[in-house]
Structure formats: C-alpha cells, structure tokens
Amino acid sequence: EAQVTQNPRYLITVTGKKLTVTCSQNMNHEYMSWYRQDPGLGLRQIYYSMNVEVTDKGDVPEGYKVSRKEKRNFPLILESPSPNQTSLYFCASSSGLYTDTQYFGPGTRLTVL
Amino acid sequence: GENVEQHPSTLSVQEGDSAVIKCTYSDSASNYFPWYKQELGKRPQLIIDIRSNVGEKKDQRIAVTLNKTAKHFSLHITETQPEDSAVYFCALSDRGSTLGRLYFGRGTQLTVWP
Numbered sequence: 001e002a003q004v005t006q007n008p009r010y011l012i013t014v015t016g017k018k019l020t021v022t023c024s025q026n027m028n029h030e031y032m033s034w035y036r037q038d039p040g041l042g043l044r045q046i047y048y049s050m051n052v053e054v055t056d057k058g059d060v061p062e063g064y065k066v067s068r069k070e071k072r073n074f075p076l077i078l079e080s081p082s083p084n085q086t087s088l089y090f091c092a093s094s095s096g097l098y099t100d101t102q103y104f105g106p107g108t109r110l111t112v113l
Numbered sequence: 114g115e116n117v118e119q120h121p122s123t124l125s126v127q128e129g130d131s132a133v134i135k136c137t138y139s140d141s142a143s144n145y146f147p148w149y150k151q152e153l154g155k156r157p158q159l160i161i162d163i164r165s166n167v168g169e170k171k172d173q174r175i176a177v178t179l180n181k182t183a184k185h186f187s188l189h190i191t192e193t194q195p196e197d198s199a200v201y202f203c204a205l206s207d208r209g210s211t212l213g214r215l216y217f218g219r220g221t222q223l224t225v226w227p
Contacts, residue, residue, distance in 0.1 A: 033215070042119075042202060042219035043157065058214070090156060101147065102215060104156040 002027045004105035006091050012111045013081055021076045021108050023091030031094045032074040033058070033102065034066065036087040043090070049074055081112040115140045119203050119218025126193050127226055134221045136203035137185040143205045146179060146186045151200045151220075160201075161188070193225045 004025045013019055025032065033048040035058075045058030049068040063085055065077040074093075078085060088109050092102040118137045126132050136146075147162035163170045163177045163186065170177050174193075179186040186205075190197055203218040 035217075040122075040219065043204075043217040045215065045217075048214060056214075059216075101159050101162065104158070106156055 002103070004091055004093055004103050006089075006105040006108050008108060009106060010109050012113065014113050015082055016080050019078050019081060019110075021078075021089060021091075021110070023074045023076065023105060024072050025074075025091075025093040025103070026072065027093060027095070027103070028071065029093035029095050029103075030071070031102075032068065033092045033094075034064070034074070034076045035090045035092065036060065036085075037090060037107075038087050046076070046089075081110075083112050086110060086112045115143065115205065115207075115216040117203060117205060117216050117218040119221060121221060122219065123222045123224075125224045125226065128193060128195060130193055132188075132190045132193055132197070132223055132225075134188045134201055134203070134223070135185055136187070136205075136218050137183075138205055138216075139184065140207065141181075141184065142207045145206045146177065147204050147215075148177060148188045149202045149204065149217075151202065153199070157202060190223075193223075195225050195227050198223055198225045 007022045030051050034046040035043045037043050044060045046064050047066040049055045055066050090107050091105040094102045144165035148160050149157040150160045151157040161175050161177050163179050174191045176189040200220045200222050202220050204215050206215045
C-alpha cells in the first residue's frame, strides 16, 4: 500500500531535549516536505527536499533541521525544542513528475513543556 | 514567499445548498492550484486541482474555477451533505522555479447542517 508514515504520532517533551520525528514514503517520490499546522494559521512549510542531499527552507525553518540521505526518508530534527514549537506536524511527499499532488502522513502532535 | 488569502474562514450552509470558498494570490507565475480537505483529526487530502491552462474543472459535486487575470480561484461544492463538513485549504505552487514548494491558505471551516 502506497503511504507516508510518521513516527512518533504523539510526543510530549521538555524544553531543550533534542528530538527527531521520522518520515518515510514507499512511493519512490522525489519531493518531500515538512509542514506545521497551527490553529488559524493553516499549513506552513518548514523545509522541503527535491531529491537526495537537496534540501531548502520553507516559510518557518527556524529551530528545525532536516536531512535527506535516502530517497524514502526525510527526518525532522529539533535540536533544542521550545514551547513555541508545540504544533501538529505533517510530512508529505509528491512525485513532481506531472503533478504536485502531495500525499500527507498521519501527523505528529508535539507538545513541548 | 507567496501570499495566499482564503475567504471565508468559516462557512455554515444548510444541507443541499451550495458552498463557495475563494482564494486570491499575488504571484502571476503560480500555475498549479490544488484544494485539500481535512476532516477532524485526519490528514489533508487532495480533492481537486487545476492548472493555469484550464479555467474550470469539475468532479461530481465539486468544481474549481480559476481566473488568472484577477488572480483568484474558487472551490464550489453543490448539493452539500453533512459529510462535506471539514476544513478546506487552497494551495498553489510555481512548478517552474520552486518545485516542491506549496503555499497554503489559512483554511475554511465548512459546516453543513442537516
């Protein structure tokens, strides 16, 4: 089954404790993105990647890091989480060949205390 | 980055009525315009999209129209049903220079009353 998976789905952590949210897709998609969703603000792109070893900043990259060492994986790293990073995070992928249809993962609800 | 304005932020309609959500944008290079539906607690899912060389696209009760001159595009839902209740997001991209970059509106909470 074609899908985008994220782990963990829920996470409560404390300020300053490094964490990684994993994202994996099995559709051989070249393009992968991370978004955060906050009430009233919609979906804002954090980082995106057009291919292995190619990443670029989105609208709200501060406080986040990403890496794309393999085509299928695109982890989101919070080196020193802060309470303003409490949010719902979605990973997405797209083939980019003819369509920009983005397939979203199930989401990760992160709370930083 | 591109600024996408989406209106209204909330919309309540009676079952069977039509619903229209409109988005405006500023970058004339934008050429791909998808709409996503997000049900409560679920992930966003694409419901319809349109490219800049097309003025209108229909899929059963859902249609999208695009006015490139005025830089706005709209989602039309006819014969609304309670299961249409969700948050709807417009988005756009410029596949020419920013592949993978998608800009979203802030969303419209649609409620369909039985």
